[in-house]
Amino acid sequence: MAKHNTPLLDELESGPWPSFVSDIKQEADVRAKNEKGIDFQIPSEACDDLLGLLELSYKDGTTHWKHGGIVGVFGYGGGIIGRYSDKPKEFPAVAAFHTIRVSQPGAKYYTTEFLRQLMDLWQLRGSGLTNMHGSTGDIVLLGTTTPQLEEIFYTLTHDMDQDLGGSGSNLRTPADCIGQSRCEYACYDTQEICYFLTMMYQDELHRPAFPYKFKFKFDGCPNCCVASIARSDLSFIGTWRDQIGIDQAEVAKYIDGTNPANAGAHKGRDWGAFDLDAEVLNLCPTECMKYEDGKLTINDKECTRCMHCINVMPKALKIGKQRGVSLLAGAKAPIVDGAQMGSLIVPFLEIDQTMNKQLADFESEEEWMEYLEEKYAGVVEVIESIWDYWMEEGKNRERLGELMIRQGLQKLLEKIGMEPQAVHVDHPRTNPYIFWKEDEVPGGWDRDINEYRKHHAR
Amino acid sequence: MALEKEEAKVVIVDNLTKKLKTKSKFYLKDFYAFFPGEKPRAVKNIVNALVKDEVLEYWSSGSTTMIGLKGMGKQANAEGEGEE
Ligand code: HEM
Ligand code: HEM
Ligand code: SF4
Ligand code: SF4
Numbered sequence: 001m002a003k004h005n006t007p008l009l010d011e012l013e014s015g016p017w018p019s020f021v022s023d024i025k026q027e028a029d030v031r032a033k034n035e036k037g038i039d040f041q042i043p044s045e046a047c048d049d050l051l052g053l054l055e056l057s058y059k060d061g062t063t064h065w066k067h068g069g070i071v072g073v074f075g076y077g078g079g080i081i082g083r084y085s086d087k088p089k090e091f092p093a094v095a096a097f098h099t100i101r102v103s104q105p106g107a108k109y110y111t112t113e114f115l116r117q118l119m120d121l122w123q124l125r126g127s128g129l130t131n132m133h134g135s136t137g138d139i140v141l142l143g144t145t146t147p148q149l150e151e152i153f154y155t156l157t158h159d160m161d162q163d164l165g166g167s168g169s170n171l172r173t174p175a176d177c178i179g180q181s182r183c184e185y186a187c188y189d190t191q192e193i194c195y196f197l198t199m200m201y202q203d204e205l206h207r208p209a210f211p212y213k214f215k216f217k218f219d220g221c222p223n224c225c226v227a228s229i230a231r232s233d234l235s236f237i238g239t240w241r242d243q244i245g246i247d248q249a250e251v252a253k254y255i256d257g258t259n260p261a262n263a264g265a266h267k268g269r270d271w272g273a274f275d276l277d278a279e280v281l282n283l284c285p286t287e288c289m290k291y292e293d294g295k296l297t298i299n300d301k302e303c304t305r306c307m308h309c310i311n312v313m314p315k316a317l318k319i320g321k322q323r324g325v326s327l328l329a330g331a332k333a334p335i336v337d338g339a340q341m342g343s344l345i346v347p348f349l350e351i352d353q354t355m356n357k358q359l360a361d362f363e364s365e366e367e368w369m370e371y372l373e374e375k376y377a378g379v380v381e382v383i384e385s386i387w388d389y390w391m392e393e394g395k396n397r398e399r400l401g402e403l404m405i406r407q408g409l410q411k412l413l414e415k416i417g418m419e420p421q422a423v424h425v426d427h428p429r430t431n432p433y434i435f436w437k438e439d440e441v442p443g444g445w446d447r448d449i450n451e452y453r454k455h456h457a458r
Numbered sequence: 459m460a461l462e463k464e465e466a467k468v469v470i471v472d473n474l475t476k477k478l479k480t481k482s483k484f485y486l487k488d489f490y491a492f493f494p495g496e497k498p499r500a501v502k503n504i505v506n507a508l509v510k511d512e513v514l515e516y517w518s519s520g521s522t523t524m525i526g527l528k529g530m531g532k533q534a535n536a537e538g539e540g541e542e
Contacts, residue, residue: 068519081520168523207506208523391498396485
């Protein structure tokens with residue numbers, strides 16, 4: 001029997017979609033029956049009281065959670081988000097209901113064993129409720145008390161080899177697409193660089209360093225499966241500098257219908273015969289493709305690497321061979337100045353395709369790390385010059401994207417030592433004045449006052 | 459000039475204690491102001507080291523971190539959780 005009546009929440013279960021209310025009720029039920037005989041370390045009625053508190057919030061039209069707190073595990077400034085209810089007497093089982101962010105494995109590859117271990121831990125020491133995954137990518141464990149935090153941290157780090165994620169004014173848990181592990185579009189090893197930068201910046205991840213949060217995300221190609229362009233302060237998008245590879249024989253097979261378009265992804269409906277003009281050539285955003293005399297050509301100089309043609313005809317078209325990343329900065333959610341996509345700052349940073357040694361090729365993880373430091377030196381340089389700039393100039397709670405609006409893209413380019421170029425230009429100038437810098441003006445700003453007074457009376 | 463931890467600690471504790479009447483939590487950036495001319499990263503490292511030494515402590519909203527003298531401001535026990 002439910003502990004609280006929740007007529008308003010019950011409404012949320014009536015729609016066509018799965019409801020989180022049903023999920024919480026299910027876990028409340030599991031805890032009430034406790035068939036596994038778990039020695040619950042937080043009140044067993046946590047899920048019931050959570051439902052009761054939420055029902056009250058709907059009734060009152062206001063939240064009953066307070067925001068924030070001094071909770072954490074020793075030595076870490078992030079990963080735990082303190083939450084206290086302002087109705088502790090009425091709903092004692094959720095008086096303290098802290099959130100824990102746990103770093104997700106690279107590209108979210110799980111074993112069922114890991115997931116079972118995680119749930120065993122969380123049903124024992126928390127509410128049993130999770131959010132897989134938070135928008136940063138983390139495994140989010142919802143609801144536990146302060147005394148459980150160190151215990152959970154111990155089990156995660158010692159028995160499961162898993163760390164807490166980032167929260168607060170930290171580097172947030174970096175996230176990556178599956179990349180070269182399964183995807184032929186990947187222009188670089190997203191999982192390698194994601195792991196490398198996570199290890200390299202442990203301090204920034206766990207100990208507050210910045211004016212506000214900072215996110216990295218890694219997409220192997222412009223398809224942007226982890227949406228780095230919209231969701232990270234610094235977005236890494238795989239790209240290539242040379243030409244799209246074209247296999248004319250395979251192109252012909254798409255045209256005659258032997259090859260299924262989009263690798264068969266949309267074949268659930270009859271779209272009619274494949275139409276190269278309508279489905280590919282006319283949809284190329286830069287109109288740089290031609291099909292003449294049975295031959296497909298691409299003017300690669302104009303191609304923006306949108307991926308459309310490759311997605312439609314993956315057997316015929318291949319990403320180029322000279323590969324690397326584009327870096328975009330400043331994406332963020334709407335809170336201040338509105339939502340923003342990343343702005344291109346570094347058009348192409350080549351990643352050496354021949355440097356492909358793995359951990360197993362080295363004596364120790366340290367040696368592998370040194371190798372990766374060399375491999376990604378260009379990336380590290382950009383990251384650290386951006387951080388220096390933002391830590392110096394950023395106001396409290398100012399995201400990098402807001403600082404870029406306030407001071408202009410030009411300032412950021414200057415700080416990372418990047419010459420402005422046509423791809424950085426968003427629109428024609430709106431400011432008619434040109435502000436020269438001293439080193440751009442012959443003779444600089446200094447003048448000899450005595451020389452000046454010779455010709456100009458006071 | 460390298461920032462020396464013990465000296466920096468005195469400056470930080472002094473400054474925070476003076477301001478205790480009005481606030482108990484500060485942004486990392488407020489600490490930079492105590493050390494004009496010092497690199498933000500150097501100040502950050504000292505602040506984090508002082509948290510480790512339990513002189514300072516973090517407060518987090520989830521999206522922002524603030525830092526205060528340990529034990530000042532609202533604590534877990536004041537939230538009714540009771541210190542273990
Ligand atoms: C290289 C030298 C000079 C520069 C760069 C300069 C620049 C300017 C600028 C930018 C304005 C504002 C224009 C606006 O926004 O409407 C202005 C206004 C003005 N300047 Fe100059 N100026 C110069 C020399 C002079 C000299 C030598 C005089 C007088 C002897 C003068 C008298 C004025 C006056 C009276 C205005 C106000 C005009 C109005 O509001 O209608 N300027 N000047
Ligand atoms: C009027 C009520 C609330 C307001 C105005 C509010 C506002 C915010 C804001 C502005 C953020 C930062 C978001 C970002 O930049 O990513 C945030 C984050 C967060 N809030 Fe709230 N919040 C409210 C209620 C709550 C409640 C009731 C809870 C939990 C019980 C909660 C839990 C969190 C968590 C866990 C985060 C971090 C989320 C993440 O970054 O993934 N908040 N909140
Ligand atoms: S972003 Fe590109 S490389 Fe990564 S999984 Fe998606 S399609 Fe593949
Ligand atoms: S990747 Fe996009 S822009 Fe480039 S040729 Fe193909 S459709 Fe055109």
